[in-house]
Each structure stands twice: as C-alpha cells, then as structure tokens.
Amino acid sequence: MKKLLASTAVMLALALPGVAQDYTPDPAAKPGGSITITYKDDVATLDPAIGYDWQNWSMIKSLFDGLMDYTPGTTDLRPGLAESYEISEDGLIYTFKLRAGVKFHNGREMTAEDVKYSLDRVTNPETQSPGAGFFGAIAGFENAGPGGLSGVEVVDPLTVKITLSRPDATFLHVMALNFASVVPKEAVDEAGADFGKKPVGTGAYKLAEWTLGQRLVFEKNADYWRPGVPFLDSIVFEVGQEPVVALLRLQNGEVDLPGDGIPPAKFQEVMGDPAQAARVVQGGQLQTGYITLNVTIPPLDKVEVRKAINMAINKERITQIINGRAIPANQPLPPSMPGYTKDYAGYPYDPEGAKKLLADAGLADGFETELYVMNTDPNPRIAQAIQQDLAAIGIKANIQNLAQANVIEAGGAGTAPMIWSGGMAWIADFPDPSNFYGPILGCAGAGEGGWNWSKFCDPALDAKAVEADSMFDPAKSADRLKLWSDIYMGVMEQAPWVPVFNEERYTMKSERMGGEDALYVDPVSIPVNYDYVWVKQ
Amino acid sequence: MAAYLLRRLIQSALILLGVSFITFFLLYVLPADPVRQIAGRSATAQTVENIREQLGLDKPFVVQYARYMGGLLQGDMGRSYLQKTQVAELIWSRLPATLLLMAGAIFCELVLGLTMGIIAALWRGRSIDQTLMVTSFITVSAPQFVVSLLLLYIFAVKLGWFPIGGYGTFAHLVLPAVTLGILGSGWYSRMMRSSMIDVLRADYIRTARAKGLTRARIILRHALPNAILPVIAMIGIDIGIFMGGIVVVESVFGWPGIGQLAWQAIQRVDIPIIMGVTLVSACAIVLGNLLADLIAPLIDPRIRLR
Numbered sequence: 001m002k003k004l005l006a007s008t009a010v011m012l013a014l015a016l017p018g019v020a021q022d023y024t025p026d027p028a029a030k031p032g033g034s035i036t037i038t039y040k041d042d043v044a045t046l047d048p049a050i051g052y053d054w055q056n057w058s059m060i061k062s063l064f065d066g067l068m069d070y071t072p073g074t075t076d077l078r079p080g081l082a083e084s085y086e087i088s089e090d091g092l093i094y095t096f097k098l099r100a101g102v103k104f105h106n107g108r109e110m111t112a113e114d115v116k117y118s119l120d121r122v123t124n125p126e127t128q129s130p131g132a133g134f135f136g137a138i139a140g141f142e143n144a145g146p147g148g149l150s151g152v153e154v155v156d157p158l159t160v161k162i163t164l165s166r167p168d169a170t171f172l173h174v175m176a177l178n179f180a181s182v183v184p185k186e187a188v189d190e191a192g193a194d195f196g197k198k199p200v201g202t203g204a205y206k207l208a209e210w211t212l213g214q215r216l217v218f219e220k221n222a223d224y225w226r227p228g229v230p231f232l233d234s235i236v237f238e239v240g241q242e243p244v245v246a247l248l249r250l251q252n253g254e255v256d257l258p259g260d261g262i263p264p265a266k267f268q269e270v271m272g273d274p275a276q277a278a279r280v281v282q283g284g285q286l287q288t289g290y291i292t293l294n295v296t297i298p299p300l301d302k303v304e305v306r307k308a309i310n311m312a313i314n315k316e317r318i319t320q321i322i323n324g325r326a327i328p329a330n331q332p333l334p335p336s337m338p339g340y341t342k343d344y345a346g347y348p349y350d351p352e353g354a355k356k357l358l359a360d361a362g363l364a365d366g367f368e369t370e371l372y373v374m375n376t377d378p379n380p381r382i383a384q385a386i387q388q389d390l391a392a393i394g395i396k397a398n399i400q401n402l403a404q405a406n407v408i409e410a411g412g413a414g415t416a417p418m419i420w421s422g423g424m425a426w427i428a429d430f431p432d433p434s435n436f437y438g439p440i441l442g443c444a445g446a447g448e449g450g451w452n453w454s455k456f457c458d459p460a461l462d463a464k465a466v467e468a469d470s471m472f473d474p475a476k477s478a479d480r481l482k483l484w485s486d487i488y489m490g491v492m493e494q495a496p497w498v499p500v501f502n503e504e505r506y507t508m509k510s511e512r513m514g515g516e517d518a519l520y521v522d523p524v525s526i527p528v529n530y531d532y533v534w535v536k537q
Numbered sequence: 538m539a540a541y542l543l544r545r546l547i548q549s550a551l552i553l554l555g556v557s558f559i560t561f562f563l564l565y566v567l568p569a570d571p572v573r574q575i576a577g578r579s580a581t582a583q584t585v586e587n588i589r590e591q592l593g594l595d596k597p598f599v600v601q602y603a604r605y606m607g608g609l610l611q612g613d614m615g616r617s618y619l620q621k622t623q624v625a626e627l628i629w630s631r632l633p634a635t636l637l638l639m640a641g642a643i644f645c646e647l648v649l650g651l652t653m654g655i656i657a658a659l660w661r662g663r664s665i666d667q668t669l670m671v672t673s674f675i676t677v678s679a680p681q682f683v684v685s686l687l688l689l690y691i692f693a694v695k696l697g698w699f700p701i702g703g704y705g706t707f708a709h710l711v712l713p714a715v716t717l718g719i720l721g722s723g724w725y726s727r728m729m730r731s732s733m734i735d736v737l738r739a740d741y742i743r744t745a746r747a748k749g750l751t752r753a754r755i756i757l758r759h760a761l762p763n764a765i766l767p768v769i770a771m772i773g774i775d776i777g778i779f780m781g782g783i784v785v786v787e788s789v790f791g792w793p794g795i796g797q798l799a800w801q802a803i804q805r806v807d808i809p810i811i812m813g814v815t816l817v818s819a820c821a822i823v824l825g826n827l828l829a830d831l832i833a834p835l836i837d838p839r840i841r842l843r
Contacts, residue, residue: 040788041801044620052577125587130577132584193621212622212630213793214704241702241791244686248694249701405569405806412573429579439579449570449585451578 023071023078025229025532026515033535034234035256035513037527038246042213042239045196048181049122049129054427055259057178058525059237062218062230064181064201067096067115067160068172072529073518075286075338075431077172081110081182081202081225091167091472094175098158102225104184105206112154117185119162120148131179134429137168167470169480173430204230204531213240218530231534247508251276256510256535259527264378267323270508283521284336285505286428288329288436291371291386291498292411292419292453299367300417306495308357310347312393318385319501322378326501332436332488334502336523339433339484346492346499354393366394372416374423375401382500383420411453419453420500431523433484437465441491456496461487512536541842545830549823556819557812561605564808565598571806575618592618605812615809617802624813627798634704635794638717638787639779641710643772645718650725651768657726658733658764659756670730673723685716685789702791713790717783721775728771733764762836769836773829777822782814 045051048064069080079085082096102110122129123144135141139151151163164171174180187200199207204226208219218235237259241249246258247266262270262280270276291313293306300306315328330346333339358364371390373383383399390397397418402410404424410416428435439445443462445452464487471480491497507520507527515533522529572589580588589595593604608615614624653673657666692712693701703709736742737760745755782796795814802810834840 038791042797045622047621050621125584126591128575128588128591130575130580130584133579133581136581193616196621212627213634213798238703238791240788240793240797242788245689245702245789245791248690252694252701254701403569404804405571405574406567408573409569412570425578444581447582449573449582 025072025231026534029231029514029532029534030536031231031534032233033231033512033537034236035232035510035533035535036236036238036254037257037259038241038249038255039237039239039259040241040243040246043216043237046199046207047196048178048183048199048201049127049131050196051178052130054526058522058527058530059216059218060178060181060199061203061525062205062530063199063203063207064178064183065102065203066176066178066180066182067098068176068180070176070431070524072525072532073516073522075336075523077176080176081115082175085172087472091470092164094162094164094171095155096160096162098160099225100158102202103223104187104202105200105221106184106187108184108186110182110184110202111157112160113157114182114184115160116148116152116154118182119152119180120144121183121188122179123149129179131177134174134177134179137164137166137171137174139163139165141165167472169469169472170430170432170434171472173432177430205235208234215239226531230531232530235530250508250510253510256513257527258508261527262506262508264323267325267506276508279509279511281505281507281509281517281520283505283507283518284334284523285503285521286334286337286431286523287503288332288334288421288426289326289500289503290329290332290421290426291500292416292421293496293498294414294417294453294455295494295496296414296455297369297417299361299363300369302361303494304357304361305363307347308354308361308393309390309395310495310498311350311354311357312395313386313389313498313500314349315500316349317389318382321381321385322501322503325506326503329499329502331492331499332441332497333433333484334428337428337431337433337436339481339488341485341489344489344492347495351389351392358393358395364394366396368396368398369417370400371397372400372402372407372410372419374404374407374420376404376423379420379422382422386420408451412449412451414448414453414455416453421453425451433481433488434465434469437484437487441496454496456491456494458490458494461490464490538842542831545827549827552823553816553819557606557609557816558602560812560815561602562598564806564811565601567806569806571618571808574805574807609816614813617810618807619805620807624809627810628795628813628817631793631795631798634792635780635782635796637710638713638783638792638794639776641714642717642721642779642783643775645714646721646725646775647768647772649718649722651729651765653722653726654729655733655756655761657730658737661730661734666730669726673726675723676719677721677723679720681716681720681783681785682789684720685713685786688712688716689789702789704791704793709790709792713786713792716786716790717779725768725771728767729764732767733760736760736764739763766833766837769832770826770829773825773827774822776825777818780821781818 039055043056046056046060046063048060051060065080067080067082069078071078081099081102083099084097086095098112104110121127123132123135123141138149140149153161155161184200188195191198197210204221204224205218206221209217216237220230220233243258243260243263246255249255250258293300293309295301319326319328331341331344371383373379380401387397387399411419426440439451441452441456442465443457446455446457468480468483505521512535513533514536519529519532572585572594576585576588616623653669657669660666689712693699699708699712742759745759782794782799784796784800787794787796799814834842
C-alpha cells in the first residue's frame with residue numbers, strides 16, 4: 001500500500017506539467033541534526049561545469065543554484081535564482097529578473113554579471129565542460145571562447161537577457177541543469193583547476209571539509225535565500241564503502257542513507273523484513289534500459305529482423321534477474337516522462353511470431369551476431385538471458401563482456417551489432433522527452449563516437465524533433481508532447497532498439513529520517529533531495 | 538658497496554623507464570577513448586574534439602609520451618582527467634593509509650606465516666604439518682571479498698569489537714590487516730617450512746646438535762636466521778603488491794588506500810592517475826627488492842654485495 005501511495009503521488013505531480021506552485025516543506029520538519037551518507041566511489045568533482053555523474057549531480061544541486069530549479073520531488077520547473085522570466089513572442093529572447101540579496105558562500109551578493117560569467121565559462125572550450133553542448137541554442141555559441149557568449153547580456157545588476165539563435169522549448173530545463181549553475185568569478189579564479197575541490201555557490205549547503213578519499217562534510221548555509229531551508233545542520237558523505245557494508249552499518253544505526261542503494265544480494269532479505277521494508281521508498285526513475293540493434297550491420301539492417309528480436313525478448317524474466325526492481329518497457333520513454341504513450345501495446349513476447357518474421361526475411365535458419373555488454377553485475381547475467389531468448393528463435397549471439405569504456409568505444413565506432421545499455425544508458429538529464437531522442441536516437445548522435453549506438457538516422461523523424469523543440473509556447477505544451485509521442489512511435493515502427501525495462505528506485509533510509517517519500521525518489525536529485533529532508537532526533 | 542648501489546640504482550631507473558613506456562603505450566592502444574569519458578554522453582562531436590585538443594590527446598604517441606615524461610622529470614604527474622586534481626595530491630593523500638595497512642598486513646602475515654611454517658617444519662610429516670599446509674592452501678586461495686566480509690560481520694557487526702570499517706584509529710586497522718595477514722600467510726608459511734627443512738638438514742645444525750646445544754637454541758640461534766633469508770626477499774615483492782593497492786579489502790573496510798583510487802581510474806580511463814599509481818607501485822617494488830638485497834648480508838654475512 002505504501003508503494004502504491006508513493007507512485008500515485010508521483011503520477012499526480014506529473015499530470016500537472018508546468019504548474020509550478022510554490023512548494024511547502026513538511027510542516028513537521030525540525031531544523032538541526034546531521035546525517036551520514038555512504039558511497040562506494042570517490043566524489044570526482046563538485047565543479048558544476050564539470051560534474052556529470054549521478055553521485056555528484058545532487059550534491060552540486062545543493063551547493064549551487066541556477067536561474068531555474070524543480071519543485072522538490074517532481075519534474076515541475078520553478079524559478080530558482082531568477083525571480084521571474086519573460087519569453088519574447090518569437091521565443092528567441094529570455095529575460096530573467098534575478099532575486100535581490102542572494103549571497104554566495106563567500107558573502108558577496110550575486111548579480112547578473114555572475115550569471116553571464118557562469119554561462120560564458122561553461123561554454124568556453126577551455127573549461128572542457130561535458131555539458132557545453134546543452135547551450136547550443138544560445139546565440140554566439142559557435143564562437144564561444146574566452147570572449148564569452150554574445151547571446152548573454154547584462155541589462156542591469158538584476159536583469160539578464162539571453163538571446164537564442166533558434167527557438168528551444170527545452171531552454172528553461174537547460175537553465176535548471178547543474179551546468180547552468182551560477183558561480184562567483186573571484187572564487188573560480190582563485191582556485192583555478194581546483195575549483196571542483198573548493199566549490200563556492202549560492203546553494204543551501206556549503207562545503208566545510210573534504211578529506212580526499214575519505215569524507216566530505218556539507219554545512220548548512222545559514223544565509224540561504226529560500227526561507228526555512230535547509231533543515232539539516234550538516235551532511236557527512238563517507239566514500240570508499242562497499243554497498244553491502246553500508247547496509248550493515250545502516251542496520252547498526254551508523255548510516256542514514258546508503259547512496260548506492262540496496263545491494264542485489266541483500267534485496268530479498270531487506271524487503272522480506274517488514275521493519276526494514278517500511279524504510280524503503282520506491283519510485284519511478286527517468287531511465288530506460290535497452291538493446292541497440294545496429295541498423296548498418298546486416299542482417300540487422302532489415303526491419304523484420306529487428307522486429308523479430310523485439311518479439312523474442314522475455315522482458316518479464318529479465319526484470320526478475322534484478323529482483324523485480326524494474327518494470328518491462330515497450331518504448332524508449334520511461335512512464336514517468338512527459339510524452340510517454342500510455343496506450344501503446346509494444347511488441348508482444350512471441351517467439352513463434354518472431355521465427356516467422358525471421359523466415360519472411362529469408363533467415364529461417366537464424367544467424368550469428370555479437371552482443372556487447374558492460375562487465376559489472378547484473379549486466380552479464382542480463383546478457384545471458386538475452387542470449388538464451390535469441391537462441392530460442394535461432395539467433396546465435398556471442399557475448400562480448402567488456403569494461404564500460406570499451407563498450408562505449410565499440411558503440412560509438414559502430415562496430416557493435418547489439419549492445420545491452422545497462423550500466424551506461426540512459427537516464428534523463430532533464431525531464432523532457434527530447435532528452436531521449438537527440439543523442440541516442442537522432443542523426444546527430446549517429447556519427448562516429450556518438451551515443452546513438454544503433455546508428456539509426458531517420459531525417460523525417462529528425463525534422464519532427466526540430467519542430468517539436470521549436471514549440472516553446474507553454475500553451476502548446478500538450479501539442480508538443482503529442483508530437484514527441486508520435487516521434488517515439490515512429491521510432492518503434494522501425495525498431496532500432498529493444499526497450500527492455502525501466503528501473504525503479506528503492507531508497508533505503510534510517511528510522512530517524514523525515515520528509516515526504518517523494519523527496520527520497522526525487523526525479524532530479526538522486527538519492528535524495530538534501531535541501532528538504534530532516535531528522536527526527 | 539657504493540659501486541653496487543649505484544649500479545642497482547641505474548638498473549632501477551631503467552626498469553622504471555621501461556614500465557612507464559609500456560604502461561603508457563598500452564593505455565594509448567587501448568580501445569577506449571579517455572576523451573569520451575571526460576566529455577560524457579551528451580557531448581557534441583565539437584566538444585569531444587575540443588577536449589582532445591586541450592589535453593593534447595590528438596598528438597602522436599611519441600609526443601604525448603615525451604610530454605608526460607618531461608612533466609614527470611620536473612616532478613609534475615599531471616592532473617586527473619576527470620577530477621582535474623593534481624595526481625600527486627591524490628596519491629599523496631592516500632599514501633599514509635596505504636603504508637599503514639601495508640605495515641599492519643605484513644606484520645600479520647609474518648607472525649602467522651612464520652609461526653605456521655616453523656611448526657610445520659619441526660613436526661614435518663605429522664598431522665599438525667598436514668593440517669597447517671592444508672590451511673595455508675585454503676587461505677591463499679580464499680576469495681578476498683568473502684573472507685573480509687566474514688571477519689567484518691563476526692568481529693565488527695556481531696561482536697562489536699571493532700568499528701564497521703573506516704580509518705583513523707588502531708581499532709580500524711586491526712580487521713583489514715588481519716584479513717590480509719590471513720590471506721597472505723600461506724605464502725610465507727610454505728616458504729618458511731621448506732626453507733627451514735633445508736636448513737635443519739644442514740651440517741652445521743648436526744654439529745650444533747652434536748655439541749649438545751638445546752633444541753630451542755639450535756632453532757632460534759642457528760636455524761632461524763638462515764632459514765629466514767628467502768622470506769625477506771618475499772617481503773620486498775609483497776611491498777610492491779600492497780603499494781599497487783588491495784581493491785577488495787580496501788572497499789569492504791572503507792580503507793582510503795591507493796587501490797580504490799587506481800580501480801576507479803581504470804574504470805574511467807583516467808590515464809594520469811593510472812600512470813601515477815603504476816609508477817609509484819613500480820618504484821615500491823624496485824626499492825623493496827633493493828632493500829631486501831641490502832638487508833640480506835646483515836643477516837647472513839656470507840652474502841656479499843658486488
């Protein structure tokens with residue numbers, strides 16, 4: 001019942017896109033206290049222009065702010081450092097009015113100059129930001145360099161005008177990305193390349209301590225501009241800890257939240273114990289796991305063959321391999337993403353029908369191919385299940401079990417006929433359907449080195465995508481989502497992917513942690529929205 | 538002695554140069570692009586090319602290697618591709634923990650391994666010998682992950698004698714050091730046993746026995762110092778292994794050693810860190826061996842360094 005309630009809450013929130021009501025924090029919340037969160041991997045960087053993994057993403061969100069933000073626990077945009085914004089009629093000029101009196105952790109007031117500096121910095125090639133490409137719609141992006149972006153202008157100390165070279169319906173989401181966080185120039189200049197270790201922002205927390213390879217401590221920003229938050233005095237992140245040990249420490253009361261989640265080996269045990277299961281929050285995730293079918297490598301270039309493979313995969317069984325921590329998928333978008341097509345049935349699991357399709361394609365005797373997979377659990381086990389399903393319709397798939405970097409390389413080079421995306425792709429950067437198209441299904445990503453590992457490129461669909469993303473008017477949001485739904489249905493007709501499952505999130509917390517469940521499955525802040533959670537003692 | 542040392546140091550430098558070249562070359566030909574790892578999944582082709590250029594990864598192998606070595610000779614190990622932090626700082630920050638665990642682990646290995654080896658040699662062929670040798674066989678082949686978790690579960694979680702992982706006090710060190718001691722003791726006990734058996738057969742032991750010396754004195758004064766020589770050489774090798782990092786034990790016990798740093802760098806093709814850790818551990822192996830060779834004559838005066 002608890003699970004049901006949690007997911008209903010998420011669905012309701014999504015049913016009202018764009019309604020950015022001001023969020024009311026838990027009235028029972030008490031300020032004070034400290035929590036401990038563990039991670040296996042070390043934190044790479046806290047520089048918002050550089051950090052791009054799910055672990056530092058939420059940390060950076062709490063240290064920095066951008067002009068836009070999301071209502072906690074939802075995918076709804078709300079203003080951040082911008083108090084308000086105006087969009088010109090042609091959708092090309094965004095004028096942001098900034099909040100007055102917002103202070104950086106170093107005490108200085110944030111101004112429009114800082115906004116410009118931050119956008120100039122993230123797009124400057126010298127910064128080497130992995131997120132630079134998100135800002136491609138800003139005028140002058142092509143010539144970005146030490147001179148800055150011509151499309152970003154400071155009108156007065158509290159007003160920034162951003163001119164786009166093309167309408168971009170996702171632009172406000174882009175301004176909510178960590179890459180668009182506002183940073184103070186003097187702190188960046190002083191720290192140089194070490195800014196990622198000495199971050200200074202306007203966020204709800206500031207970095208108090210970082211002992212390399214051991215722990216980080218975030219301290220409450222008492223001057224935070226959003227009244228009443230954050231609640232916690234401090235957050236301690238301990239790194240280098242095995243997930244199984246983190247769970248033992250949680251059970252022992254030493255850890256409040258294991259950042260890497262519940263390890264597979266312990267999942268049944270935890271969920272089988274009512275006391276522990278009650279502290280697990282389940283929710284959707286903007287993630288899809290899929291098999292790419294390289295449309296340039298015969299016989300996968302035949303659509304019948306790709307459809308046959310879609311019908312051969314027993315997705316239910318694959319979700320069982322990961323303890324049922326996912327729901328079978330039938331399209332690229334995850335169900336909690338706006339634009340998801342609810343009434344689409346997808347390809348049925350039908351090995352006999354699949355064999356018939358193969359026979360129609362002249363491959364009654366099957367064929368031999370290769371399936372690339374990343375070598376960390378559970379991915380090799382999933383690949384074996386896929387291999388067996390394919391064998392049942394006469395396709396012999398040899399598994400190439402490789403390190404992540406090697407699979408990505410083979411995918412980008414287009415030498416891999418099939419890839420299981422697990423451990424690598426795809427989690428949305430922002431909650432908008434366009435984010436599941438361009439890099440992984442569009443022509444732009446199909447080039448050498450791109451993440452479109454199917455090398456699928458349909459110019460007609462690409463044109464529709466451009467059209468959809470130029471529909472910037474919020475009033476046309478429903479039409480735009482319909483168009484995106486059509487695009488993904490068009491993709492499914494040509495079957496360059498086998499969408500396999502959408503992972504569900506299971507966040508386990510200690511007894512003393514408070515705050516509504518939605519905060520623990522926040523679609524943007526993983527594992528938890530640090531700004532709004534609190535502790536009971 | 539000075540000439541010997543000089544020659545060995547020159548040899549060591551050549552070995553390290555070879556290691557650096559081979560590692561750098563292997564990372565260069567590896568079918569994994571570090572730039573893709575830095576650029577991330579949403580990067581445009583332009584971003585990727587720009588990063589490649591910034592890092593000089595578009596240059597030919599020889600130029601890249603020369604640049605790296607040029608920096609290294611000036612004491613600059615470069616910055617991590619992904620963390621942007623100085624590699625020297627990353628390694629340096631993890632060195633104390635690595636050295637501490639190494640010392641603790643070797644101590645435990647020696648205590649356990651030598652005791653077992655000596656007992657087995659003295660009661661050679663008896664059931665105690667067989668039991669010990671089977672035990673040592675089991676410990677060297679036991680999976681690290683299972684042994685570490687088992688010890689952690691029993692002594693930290695259930696009995697509460699030690700903290701559940703972490704770093705900082707002596708209590709934190711005990712479990713990981715004992716785990717590594719148990720896992721590595723088998724090598725030492727087997728070596729000690731065979732070396733001891735050889736020595737016990739030697740003429741000078743028979744002479745000592747004929748002189749009527751006590752059994753304890755024969756073993757401690759005459760047999761042990763001679764039997765221990767190969768064990769010292771083995772410590773030299775062990776140092777190198779520990780300096781390369783012990784990934785599994787470190788991550789179970791949350792020990793901030795070099796192993797975890799290296800492991801994450803390998804996953805993400807962070808070449809400057811991989812190079813740095815490889816060279817530091819190669820240095821340790823070379824120096825460890827040199828040290829073992831220098832100590833040998835102090836224990837056995839028959840050995841001369843030439």
